[in-house]
Amino acid sequence: MVVLITKEFSDPIINFYEEGIYSPSTDSYLVIDYLKKCINEYFFNEIPIRNITKILDLGTGTGIIAIFLQILKIQIPDFNPIIYASDISQKALKNAKINERENKLEKEIKFIHSDLFNSFPNSLKHSFDVIIFNPPYLPSSEIIKDKQEIDLSWDGGKEGLELILRFIEEAKLFLSLNRQSFIYLVSSSRTNLKWLGEKINFQGYAHEIVAKTHVFFEDIMLNRLKLQ
Ligand SMILES: C[S@@+](CC[C@H](N)C(=O)[O-])C[C@H]1O[C@@H](n2cnc3c(N)ncnc32)[C@H](O)[C@@H]1O
Numbered sequence: 001m002v003v004l005i006t007k008e009f010s011d012p013i014i015n016f017y018e019e020g021i022y023s024p025s026t027d028s029y030l031v032i033d034y035l036k037k038c039i040n041e042y043f044f045n046e047i048p049i050r051n052i053t054k055i056l057d058l059g060t061g062t063g064i065i066a067i068f069l070q071i072l073k074i075q076i077p078d079f080n081p082i083i084y085a086s087d088i089s090q091k092a093l094k095n096a097k098i099n100e101r102e103n104k105l106e107k108e109i110k111f112i113h114s115d116l117f118n119s120f121p122n123s124l125k126h127s128f129d130v131i132i133f134n135p136p137y138l139p140s141s142e143i144i145k146d147k148q149e150i151d152l153s154w155d156g157g158k159e160g161l162e163l164i165l166r167f168i169e170e171a172k173l174f175l176s177l178n179r180q181s182f183i184y185l186v187s188s189s190r191t192n193l194k195w196l197g198e199k200i201n202f203q204g205y206a207h208e209i210v211a212k213t214h215v216f217f218e219d220i221m222l223n224r225l226k227l228q
Contacts, residue, residue: 018091020149060085063096
């Protein structure tokens with residue numbers, strides 16, 4: 001009989017040094033709590049944690065998810081992936097780097113400034129076992145002139161899905177082919193979920209909801225996508 005010893009993991013220290021950076025919210029902690037569960041089970045679904053070599057936290061914001069993963073590496077010797085964190089916002093990356101330092105991690109996370117995967121080097125193609133994206137997923141009801149930094153965190157396009165659709169298409173090129181690999185993607189009941197599900201299937205992914213929470217007027221879901 002295998003006895004699982006459940007460890008408690010604390011959340012990283014997160015501070016704000018730039019304006020307009022997304023403040024970790026219910027959606028961020030839905031991801032963090034799910035990662036805690038995976039680590040306690042020693043599996044990211046079917047992937048044993050010791051087989052995971054690269055994880056990408058896309059749209060890292062304050063860096064909370066990437067920093068949490070990097071801290072886990074210190075606590076769990078079997079968990080040793082290289083952690084990448086990217087964002088379209090230079091300010092977010094600057095803030096995330098400071099938060100990395102404040103968590104006593106010395107330039108260990110690999111930061112990439114990029115609009116989705118546009119500026120990723122070719123060497124990272126087909127290399128990630130896990131890609132995590134807590135995206136902007138709210139519909140922009142009107143065309144925003146003069147976009148502010150914070151709008152990048154919530155504006156998912158006219159229907160709230162445009163950026164996610166680009167992501168699920170482009171991510172295929174960066175998921176590892178050698179081993180099993182997954183995407184963990186946050187979505188909200190405020191977007192057209194039926195349509196999103198159809199698009200995910202159309203791109204060749206199997207899809208299931210692995211965690212869910214309710215906050216005020218919406219359900220927030222963590223979706224696991226796996227190429228078929
Ligand atoms: C909802 S916030 C999530 C932040 C953080 N991951 C968290 O969970 O707290 C979305 C993040 O995606 C970034 N983002 C928006 N559009 C992007 C794009 N096209 N490429 C990369 N990052 C993007 C935003 O700047 C923002 O930091």
